[in-house]
Amino acid sequence: MRVAVLYSGGKDSNLAAWRVKSEGHELACLISASPLRSDSYMFHVPNVALARHQAECIGVPWVEVKVSGIKELEVSELAEALPGIAESLRIDAIVTGAIASRYQKERVDQACKKAGLLHLHPLWQQDGEALIREMIGLGFETYFTSVSAEGLGPEWLGRRLDLDALGDLLRLNSKHGINVSGEGGEYETFVCDMPLFRNRIKITSADKSWERTSGHLEITGIKLVKKR
Numbered sequence: 001m002r003v004a005v006l007y008s009g010g011k012d013s014n015l016a017a018w019r020v021k022s023e024g025h026e027l028a029c030l031i032s033a034s035p036l037r038s039d040s041y042m043f044h045v046p047n048v049a050l051a052r053h054q055a056e057c058i059g060v061p062w063v064e065v066k067v068s069g070i071k072e073l074e075v076s077e078l079a080e081a082l083p084g085i086a087e088s089l090r091i092d093a094i095v096t097g098a099i100a101s102r103y104q105k106e107r108v109d110q111a112c113k114k115a116g117l118l119h120l121h122p123l124w125q126q127d128g129e130a131l132i133r134e135m136i137g138l139g140f141e142t143y144f145t146s147v148s149a150e151g152l153g154p155e156w157l158g159r160r161l162d163l164d165a166l167g168d169l170l171r172l173n174s175k176h177g178i179n180v181s182g183e184g185g186e187y188e189t190f191v192c193d194m195p196l197f198r199n200r201i202k203i204t205s206a207d208k209s210w211e212r213t214s215g216h217l218e219i220t221g222i223k224l225v226k227k228r
Contacts (some may be wrong), residue, residue, distance in 0.1 A: 002028040003120060004063075004085065005095045006108065008043070009051040010189040011142045011161065012097030012123060012181070015135055017058070018196055019122040020095050027196075028089045029061040030054070033078050037069030042104060045069075046145045047190050047219045050201075057197040057224065061089070079111035086117055093118035099128060100183040128181025132166050141193035141200065148214035149186035150176045157208045157217040161189060190219065199224040 003020055007013045007030035021027050032051040033043040055062035065081045067074040085091065094112050098105045098121050105121060112119040123131060135142065142161040147153070151172040159165055169180045178186045193200035205221035 001092045001118075002026045002090055003093045003095050004029045004031050004089065004091045006097075007032050007051055007054070007062075008097075008188075009048055009054055009191060010097075010145075011132075011135055011140065011191055012099060014054075014097075014140065014191045014194050014196075015131060015138075016095050016097035016120075016122050018138065018194060020120060021196060023122075025093075025095075025120075027058070027060050028091050029063050029085075030058070031063045031065060031085060031094075033065050033067050033074065035067050035069030035074060040067075040069040040074060042071070042074055042107065043067065043069075046188055046216045050190070050219060050222065053201060053222060053224065054191065054197070057199050057201065059198055063089075075107045075111060079114050082111060082115040082117065086115055091117065093120050095120045095122070097121075097123050099123050099126060099131065099181055100179070128179065128183065129166070129170065131181060132161065132169075135194075136161070136163060136166070138195055139193065140191060142189050142191050143203070144187055144217070145190045145219070146188040146214075146216040147186065149178045149184075150213070151178065152187060154208060154210045154215055156187070157210075157215055158203075158206060188216075193227075197227065199226055201225075 003025045005017045052062045067077040147156045207218045
């Protein structure tokens, strides 16, 4: 089956891509919805334009769909774009990295149904801690690019998601009840390397911004490094 991954550049869409590729599906392209507003309810915002370089690392086309960022309207805008993308790239299914967000899953279900596509969601309702351990075990190189939850301060921006960070997330879960996998919007990530990448991404420059209880890391410079 030829599939397209609805791709943010973060950990979950990358693991979903790895899962479906490992199951024998053909990865046709990555599709990124690029919101025009920073407060999109549905789509990942920080550094999504860099997904073009992640697609290059994988060796597949990248398709950008610009959406308004307005709740519900942005979903309709993506749905309108899917039939044309599916026809041009001969896509049978859309893959998402949804873990627990019923809002996200149901809206992609609807968009795929309208476009005559299947919706594959290989991470759905799986344990967040186990998924992060799987990513770390696979050699994912993942960094925090946005944080917005009690206990997650500016020092988390640019931090690598490794076993130490996971331990801290588990402690924050016990203390404040944050979702370990970030499904409640607590944090977002950017993946610089994973098993499907032919080259890894090295971040050469980035700017941090912080306002009251949340902040984000804007990646301003990268270079692709050939993997051994």
